[in-house]
Amino acid sequence: xxxxxxxxxxxxxxxxxxxxxxxxxxxxxxxxxxxxxxxxxxxxxxxxxxxxxxxxxxxxxxxxxxxxxxxxxxxxxxxxxxxxxxxxxxxxxxxxxxxxxxxxxxxxxxxxxxxxxxxxxx
Amino acid sequence: xxxxxxxxxxxxxxxxxxxxxxxxxxxxxxxxxxxxxxxxxxxxxxxxxxxxxxxxxxxxxxxxxxxxxxxxxxxxxxxxxxxxxxxxxxxxxxxxxxxxxxxxxxxxxxxxxxxxxxxxxxxxxxxxxxxxxxxxxxxxxxxxxxxxxxxxxxxxxxxxxxxxxxxxxxxxxxxxxxxxxxxxxxxxxxxxxxxxxxxxxxxxxxxxxxxxxxxxxxxxxxxxxxxxxxxxxxxxxxxxxxxxxxxxxxxxxxxxxxxxxxxxxxxxxxxxxxxxxxxxxxxxxxxxxxxxxxxxxxxxxxxxxxxxxxxxxxxxxxxxxxxxxxxxxxxxxxxxxxxxxxxxxxxxxxxxxxxxxxxxxxxxxxxxxxxxxxxxxxxxxxxxxxxxxx
Numbered sequence: 470x471x472x473x474x475x476x477x478x479x480x481x482x483x484x485x486x487x488x489x490x491x492x493x494x495x496x497x498x499x500x501x502x503x504x505x506x507x508x509x510x511x512x513x514x515x516x517x518x519x520x521x522x523x524x525x526x527x528x529x530x531x532x533x534x535x536x537x538x539x540x541x542x543x544x545x546x547x548x549x550x551x552x553x554x555x556x557x558x559x560x561x562x563x564x565x566x567x568x569x570x571x572x573x574x575x576x577x578x579x580x581x582x583x584x585x586x587x588x589x590x591x
Numbered sequence: 592x593x594x595x596x597x598x599x600x601x602x603x604x605x606x607x608x609x610x611x612x613x614x615x616x617x618x619x620x621x622x623x624x625x626x627x628x629x630x631x632x633x634x635x636x637x638x639x640x641x642x643x644x645x646x647x648x649x650x651x652x653x654x655x656x657x658x659x660x661x662x663x664x665x666x667x668x669x670x671x672x673x674x675x676x677x678x679x680x681x682x683x684x685x686x687x688x689x690x691x692x693x694x695x696x697x698x699x700x701x702x703x704x705x706x707x708x709x710x711x712x713x714x715x716x717x718x719x720x721x722x723x724x725x726x727x728x729x730x731x732x733x734x735x736x737x738x739x740x741x742x743x744x745x746x747x748x749x750x751x752x753x754x755x756x757x758x759x760x761x762x763x764x765x766x767x768x769x770x771x772x773x774x775x776x777x778x779x780x781x782x783x784x785x786x787x788x789x790x791x792x793x794x795x796x797x798x799x800x801x802x803x804x805x806x807x808x809x810x811x812x813x814x815x816x817x818x819x820x821x822x823x824x825x826x827x828x829x830x831x832x833x834x835x836x837x838x839x840x841x842x843x844x845x846x847x848x849x850x851x852x853x854x855x856x857x858x859x860x861x862x863x864x865x866x867x868x869x870x871x872x873x874x875x876x877x878x879x880x881x882x883x884x885x886x887x888x889x890x891x892x893x894x895x896x897x898x899x900x901x902x903x904x905x906x907x908x909x910x911x912x913x914x915x916x917x918x919x920x921x922x923x924x925x926x927x928x929x930x931x932x933x934x935x936x937x938x939x940x941x942x943x944x945x946x947x948x949x950x951x952x953x954x955x956x957x958x959x960x961x962x963x964x965x966x967x968x969x970x971x972x973x974x975x976x977x978x979x980x981x
Contacts, residue, residue: 480692481692481693482692482696482698482901482903483901485699485700486699490894492703493706523954553904553905553954553955555955555956560979569980569981570978570980572978572979573977574901575901575902575905575970576898576901577894579894583978
């Protein structure tokens with residue numbers, strides 16, 4: 470059974486690009502337009518990994534990760550931050566929130582898939 | 592602000608020219624015409640120039656009485672200009688950004704569709720991954736093996752038939768021997784008959800004493816006659832059987848020849864079909880290999896295109912940041928005007944707050960680089976070793 474990955478990004482084109490890479494590798498993908506929208510998708514179903522942008526309207530990525538990690542079902546679900554931000558201070562914020570990896574856009578699909586394969590839950 | 596003949600004028604503009612003109616007239620009267628006349632005219636001209644400057648020159652000092660000056664009008668107009676133009680610029684930027692995002696999203700969807708179709712086509716045409724789990728090459732080998740076993744069975748049947756034909760030929764030889772034996776019986780019967788005839792002659796010569804012997808000789812002649820008849824019958828039957836066996840043998844031989852030719856023809860056709868099949872499968876295998884290679888190449892190209900498509904996101908972010916900064920401009924202009932109205936000090940708008948606000952929105956290193964003066968910064972896609980794992 471394919472593993473499910475939640476992709477959170479306010480850019481529809483980026484969600485598409487990430488979706489193409491992940492679906493091509495055999496993963497199922499669900500999407501969130503921003504942090505708030507993504508939280509509404511976290512209703513207890515199995516999510517094996519989250520790929521999340523940082524700068525988004527309504528709820529930014531760091532806040533989303535903090536809220537996501539408060540949900541009992543997803544306490545151990547790994548999160549990869551996928552963002553244009555490359556500042557160390559931002560990375561530290563992501564780490565403190567509970568993210569497991571930080572990938573800077575633009576990304577090569579094989580690079581993202583490598584990180585996903587390393588972190589995705591069994 | 593007062594209105595004279597429909598024209599708004601300040602205190603300085605209304606009264607200073609009259610005061611200066613009066614001073615010039617008084618000076619002229621006092622000096623009169625004479626040696627000082629030209630100086631007086633010069634004095635009057637200077638005073639008139641001063642009056643004109645008072646009437647039409649810029650206001651003197653930082654204070655603008657009542658805030659009714661041309662500068663205030665200019666500043667209000669500038670606010671209105673900002674309020675009118677900047678939202679339009681912002682809307683155009685946002686509209687362009689949205690259009691670009693929609694177009695790129697659509698493009699990404701089409702790429703996704705292309706990749707899916709390519710995968711499906713490759714899956715269907717894949718000789719190694721078809722539904723039966725058998726490759727075309729394996730199917731060919733299996734078919735060739737089965738057809739070879741069919742040919743072998745046919746050859747084995749032909750050999751059995753040849754053995755049977757040999758046995759029929761042996762039967763013919765046996766019938767020949769039987770015919771010889773029948774002829775032997777007929778020969779014995781003729782000699783016996785001759786012997787019985789001689790015995791009958793000798794019995795007749797002996798007279799009454801040979802009468803009994805004549806009867807025996809008669810019976811022997813009778814038996815030899817029957818033996819000769821039986822021999823002829825046997826010979827006739829054997830001849831018939833021999834003819835039947837010969838006919839059967841010839842028919843079997845003709846049939847065997849026909850079957851042999853048929854089998855050779857079938858074997859040739861099977862070889863030909865297998866050769867054609869082999870040519871076709873080889874072509875299909877080559878085609879499939881080529882398709883796989885092309886597919887891998889296309890997927891690589893699509894992967895590279897996916898990297899390039901991500902630049903829309905970066906451009907979109909930069910445009911959003913600039914648009915948000917543009918939206919602050921009316922407030923900056925308004926504050927600049929209010930400062931002038933409050934203090935009378937006319938200052939050029941300070942770019943620092945706007946630039947600081949813009950800088951605070953930056954997410955990308957290239958934005959900082961461009962802000963610092965770089966004209967063109969092209970970031971490359973992150974490599975695997977650029978991932979930060981926590």
